[in-house]
Amino acid sequence: MIDIRFLRENPEAVKENIRKKFQDSKLPLVDEVIALDEELRQNKKRADDLRANRNKISKSIGALMGQKKFAEAEEAKKLVAEQAAELAACEAKEAELNERVTNIMMVIPNIIDPSVPVGKDDSENVEVERFGDPVTPDYDIPYHTDIMEKFAGIDLDAARRVAGNGFYYLMGDIARLHSAVLSYARDFMIERGFTYCIPPYMIRAGVVTGVMSFAEMDAMMYKIEGEDLYLIGTSEHSMIGKFIDQIIPEAELPYALTSYSPCFRKEKGAHGIEERGVYRIHQFEKQEMIVVCKPEDSVVWFDKLWKNTVDMFRTLDIPVRTLECCSGDLADLKVKSVDVEAWSPRQQKYFEVGSCSNLGDAQARRLKIRIKGDDGKPYLAHTLNNTVVAPPRMLIAFLENNLNSDGSVNIPVALRSYMGGVEKLVPKS
């Protein structure tokens, strides 16, 4: 959500931004919202004047009653009654205009960073940098569930009976590997100065609508029957929700937090939920990082954030690359975003394991996350978020890249202390 004052003063810049995102159908909304906003302000002025007048008269009634001038008080009451209908009409109009303006502002995309490459869709995303050699071994890399099954590490049949498609049982060494990766990722981020958090895994509707659009909510969120609660789709939801309506003293910033949570997603309409395995599933776990900072610091934080993920994957001997989201593929709330992708030797391509986003002040404006400056004036914060690691999807990359020709899986040095000291996992069959 952008500042309507900015839109009012720079309609051409907002239109240019819409064109860059290939959303030309939204172009008329700019002039429409300017006109509606003008009408809203005029209407508001009139309503304010009517309220001011009513307040004035009401106050005088109090004085008249005190002096026992009841007849005059009755006269004054009539004056208020005369304008009551107009005020009611104004207030109804105000509410309606307000809603229309907000609805439009919600779909006007955030102003993208000048560095974002212009492109129509995900096919035009731009590889930024590769880290590590994407090696292709001379032996076959099996499908990830087949690797897991060699370790008696996954039971999808039982999961389907118990919960349906999109769920999994991880077992034995594979389950331990899953927990080890999360524990390692947690400590990795703590060492880099982030504060570890465990947030609520359910949030109220009021928080949900604050952190995502209605369409996203419908496609992603599971609702608890009979309660005003939703299962979180990522800890970002409850972590950003933590700051709703807060005015944060400047001295406390930045908040650099790393949070763990299970994530629940309906994946309604998403491609791939039918695919066998743990690539796209209804439930997974994630170590996340989020930053709330001063506006001038968000650009620097953005680079620090994605580098953390790259570094973490490199310590686990997984080749990765960063892929910059082009203008057309960038979600409307985001200023800039890069995906971290891991190399899949089986598929001979990189696939997404994390996403780093700078939301600018758009999320803060919706959620009223403000900073109190030294001069006492509050201003909007900037927010960022990034995936540290999200297993079990991450295990696909881990297993494929650390698999040996004999079917054993290397445990990188960094992870060994979390795996009881073993250097490699040897299959059971």
Add this chain to the structure above:
RNA sequence: GCAGAGGUAUCGAAGUGGUCAUAACGGGGCUGACUCGAAAUCAGUUUGUGCUAACGCACACGAGGGUUCGAAUCCCUCCCUCUGCGCCA
């Protein structure tokens, strides 16, 4: 889950239908005076949002409705906190 008490600015807290609402009183913060400096003392200052060229005006007393000329105050619904009892990892 039941019963009782409560939710007012940065904190504590008064206000229970109008002349006590930017909000008493107290603490804290900031500015200044005194001081070599500090403490103490004294004086001033200290909510947010929207609209306005400005003066100002409006809105907000947990949230949302209602009654009223007028609501922090009365009524309804919901949320949260505390205390006790019950239940429970």
